[in-house]
Amino acid sequence: GAVVSQHPSWVICKSGTSVKIECRSLDFQATTMFWYRQFPKQSLMLMATSNEGSKATYEQGVEKDKFLINHASLTLSTLTVTSAHPEDSSFYICSARLAGLLSGELFFGEGSRLTVL
């Protein structure tokens, strides 16, 4: 099956700094990728939809200036948490599906655990 890879798998940063998380589709092209956030013992919450070559679409309540998304190629989307604070500590997960299949299988990355001190 298709593979989605995230990097880094975990990161610790100081409050006020910015952190970039990469999401790559390794063996397929993804015009659309999705970013989720998951707090401990909670479900995944969709943050935004990343579209190759255009602006991301953010879910209600998600600050687009704080969570910068760039989808510059068909295999790479990045999420930058700007001016991170302890409340941004969470498990960030990306997913993608094969182009053109709205109901197709979602392929998820391994997740990136962010801890902000």
Added chain:
Amino acid sequence: DAKTTQPNSMESNEEEPVHLPCNHSTISGTDYIHWYRQLPSQGPEYVIHGLTSNVNNRMASLAIAEDRKSSTLILHRATLRDAAVYYCIRPDKLVFGAGTILRVKS
């Protein structure tokens, strides 16, 4: 409302079948139902999906009600490695509910 409804948790004995239910009463005629599972500190993993007919793959079976308002994921012989949180979702809506925590006892 795109959310699905699942029991919070279920428990099974190893080597026994497990039936995980999901209600999706607002589903329309063309919406697929997908199942994923998530192990601790990992991203979700695809399990199975279907539209109207029952589906089988190497991991599980999916039984879809005739009115399509509910479905059941069937693990034929649960193993300890099947212990996870199981989510049923509509992939077009990308909304995850709380899922079902499956515990498998040896």
